[in-house]
Amino acid sequence: MGCNFSYEPENKLPEIIRCHNHKRPDELPDNWQARVDLATACRGFYFYGIGLRNAMFNHAVAVAKRKDGTGSCYLLGPFGVLWKDVTPESIVEIDLSEGEKAWESLRMPDTAVHIMIALQKNRPDCIAVFHCHPIYSLSLACTKNAKIEQLNMTFMELCHDIGYYGSKVEDWETYYNDWFQTLGKNKHVLWLANHGVTTIGHSIAQAFEKMTAMEQAAEAQVKAMSTGQPLRLLAPERTKQLIELLQDDYPDHAQAHLDSFRNLLPENCLKPDS
Numbered sequence: 001m002g003c004n005f006s007y008e009p010e011n012k013l014p015e016i017i018r019c020h021n022h023k024r025p026d027e028l029p030d031n032w033q034a035r036v037d038l039a040t041a042c043r044g045f046y047f048y049g050i051g052l053r054n055a056m057f058n059h060a061v062a063v064a065k066r067k068d069g070t071g072s073c074y075l076l077g078p079f080g081v082l083w084k085d086v087t088p089e090s091i092v093e094i095d096l097s098e099g100e101k102a103w104e105s106l107r108m109p110d111t112a113v114h115i116m117i118a119l120q121k122n123r124p125d126c127i128a129v130f131h132c133h134p135i136y137s138l139s140l141a142c143t144k145n146a147k148i149e150q151l152n153m154t155f156m157e158l159c160h161d162i163g164y165y166g167s168k169v170e171d172w173e174t175y176y177n178d179w180f181q182t183l184g185k186n187k188h189v190l191w192l193a194n195h196g197v198t199t200i201g202h203s204i205a206q207a208f209e210k211m212t213a214m215e216q217a218a219e220a221q222v223k224a225m226s227t228g229q230p231l232r233l234l235a236p237e238r239t240k241q242l243i244e245l246l247q248d249d250y251p252d253h254a255q256a257h258l259d260s261f262r263n264l265l266p267e268n269c270l271k272p273d274s
Ligand SMILES: [Zn+2]
Pocket: 057, 131, 132, 133, 195, 196
């Protein structure tokens, strides 16, 4: 895979970082905006009950501009904090100009960093990734031949956006690379057998939208299956038509969805120096 990320030559970045970054700084979200979006997403997940509501083994990560706008950083949801308590200020920042030292000194597991490195290596079009263990998606992922069926008009698009992955772990680097290779060039939802869900996005809002859609679709399916009645699947030709209509009518629905949770942030959560 090519490496099209470039910094000014005087900015001495270790090779590992330079090769994993494919987004130009001017394409990345502003630091504060990304912090607000990430904190809002965590609180939105809490609202939905996604990820067992904490940030212990669930991960929220994004690439953004550094505060001074000169390069990029990773922003991580804080460890050991309930999703409902995450604020823009509490988001952990990793300055990529410091190389591996920056995350070796983290006072939290560096899993999220390695997930992001694998994301950037395999899907440089995406800047955000969430990894959670939402209960309905997980319940279905614990069944044989798990599959999201074409049942729910609201989430029809999702069925074409899911990659399915088993639970084989040999080493973490291979494991995370396998995750994103499973998604190919276009998919955004990774369903992990006996484990949970990982979603990615060109924006934090898109990755958030995918996670919440996956869990709501799984919930509807689990509840429909629990009735014991045969499932009523949507006709493929009808769903194709509806998907196109939804894309045309609601092109910005992911950002609008995330923004609708902004009020969950504390009132005094203001941009520094504003
Ligand atoms: Zn997990």
